[in-house]
Amino acid sequence: MNEMSPPSPKQAQAEAKTLGNWLSGPRVDALPSLTAMPAPLLSFEFFPPRTEALEAQLWSCVKRLEPLAPRFVSVTYGAGGTTQARTHATVTRILRESSLTPAAHLTCVGATKEEVDAVARDYWEAGVRHIVALRGDAPSGANGYEPHPGGYAYAADLVAGLKRIGDFEISVAAYPEVHPTASSPDDDLDNLKRKIDAGATRAITQYFFDAPTFLRFIDRAHAAGITVPIVPGILPVSNFAQVAKFSAMCGARVPDWMGTLFDGLDEDAETRRMVAAVVAAEQVRLLQANGVDEFHFYTLNRPDLTYAIAHILGARPQG
Numbered sequence: 001m002n003e004m005s006p007p008s009p010k011q012a013q014a015e016a017k018t019l020g021n022w023l024s025g026p027r028v029d030a031l032p033s034l035t036a037m038p039a040p041l042l043s044f045e046f047f048p049p050r051t052e053a054l055e056a057q058l059w060s061c062v063k064r065l066e067p068l069a070p071r072f073v074s075v076t077y078g079a080g081g082t083t084q085a086r087t088h089a090t091v092t093r094i095l096r097e098s099s100l101t102p103a104a105h106l107t108c109v110g111a112t113k114e115e116v117d118a119v120a121r122d123y124w125e126a127g128v129r130h131i132v133a134l135r136g137d138a139p140s141g142a143n144g145y146e147p148h149p150g151g152y153a154y155a156a157d158l159v160a161g162l163k164r165i166g167d168f169e170i171s172v173a174a175y176p177e178v179h180p181t182a183s184s185p186d187d188d189l190d191n192l193k194r195k196i197d198a199g200a201t202r203a204i205t206q207y208f209f210d211a212p213t214f215l216r217f218i219d220r221a222h223a224a225g226i227t228v229p230i231v232p233g234i235l236p237v238s239n240f241a242q243v244a245k246f247s248a249m250c251g252a253r254v255p256d257w258m259g260t261l262f263d264g265l266d267e268d269a270e271t272r273r274m275v276a277a278v279v280a281a282e283q284v285r286l287l288q289a290n291g292v293d294e295f296h297f298y299t300l301n302r303p304d305l306t307y308a309i310a311h312i313l314g315a316r317p318q319g
């Protein structure tokens with residue numbers, strides 16, 4: 001080490017001030033260690049692929065995540081019921097060719113009760129026992145949602161209809177930041193309660209980015225008499241611009257701090273992915289520290305971020 005000259009009084013004063021600032025800053029306790037917490041229960045959402053190339057991508061995603069032994073994996077149903085055949089094919093392939101338990105999304109849009117019931121009966125006969133029951137949204141270009149004449153009008157009606165067909169396990173949607181067309185937060189909670197009273201045994205939330213938003217929501221849900229699990233839906237964000245646009249439509253708030261974090265990274269996919277992993281890891285660790293031990297990941301058929309974040313939560317390959 002070189003011999004150094006002592007700091008000038010001015011330098012010494014500046015250094016003392018810096019250290020002084022650090023010493024008087026807020027103290028944040030460390031998050032609890034992983035060994036103090038059970039590995040969480042996981043579930044993953046996929047969408048049904050449109051092309052052979054996307055089918056291969058989905059399948060490699062399924063195989064990568066399979067060893068994490070999720071409780072179930074769900075497959076979405078396209079807006080306006082447009083993916084009925086592809087959703088069915090994906091769900092039954094998962095049932096046949098993996099050890100995973102699939103859950104099929106089903107919506108009320110654009111179909112009579114008889115048509116929806118026929119899809120549900122097909123699932124039951126194929127051995128599928130879990131449905132994610134949703135109202136769905138109007139097809140693009142339509143002027144808001146209108147129930148199909150002769151169809152199930154809302155998700156609560158669909159849940160009741162499904163229960164008449166078979167003793168399905170049924171999950172429904174919940175909105176920590178309130179569904180965009182709900183008349184009030186309390187009405188939205190009443191609607192969630194109606195879905196549970198009709199036979200749903202789990203709610204999965206729309207994605208959100210601020211952990212306290214979710215924690216306040218489950219407090220309100222519990223006060224409203226809801227006792228089934230409300231599983232946080234986690235969206236690892238690798239394409240910020242796209243998520244910001246989509247979030248405006250589905251009522252999920254994108255906090256300013258996220259815009260700042262992704263600022264300047266539009267052309268830098270690699271850094272974006274690293275930032276995305278940190279953002280999601282912080283979110284889930286904070287939820288976990290608050291006692292949440294079940295997570296649903298919106299994978300967008302890409303396994304890497306989900307796998308890494310599940311690992312950080314303590315999930316390890318089984319068997």
Ligand SMILES: Cc1cc2nc3c(=O)[nH]c(=O)nc-3n(C[C@H](O)[C@H](O)[C@H](O)COP(=O)(O)OP(=O)(O)OC[C@H]3O[C@@H](n4cnc5c(N)ncnc54)[C@H](O)[C@@H]3O)c2cc1C
Nearest residue numbers: 076077079105134135136154155173179181182191204206
């Ligand atoms: C976890 C999750 C998965 C999803 N998967 C899909 C998918 O695969 N395919 C897809 O198309 N969409 C999907 N969506 C989006 C969902 O379809 C939309 O958010 C839709 O707008 C609402 O569906 P819901 O099941 O929550 O509707 P509902 O619970 O029926 O509620 C929708 C709105 O209608 C209001 N409402 C309910 N009952 C009544 C009534 N009797 N009279 C008047 N108003 C009423 C509610 O307050 C609420 O504002 C998903 C959403 C989530 C959170």
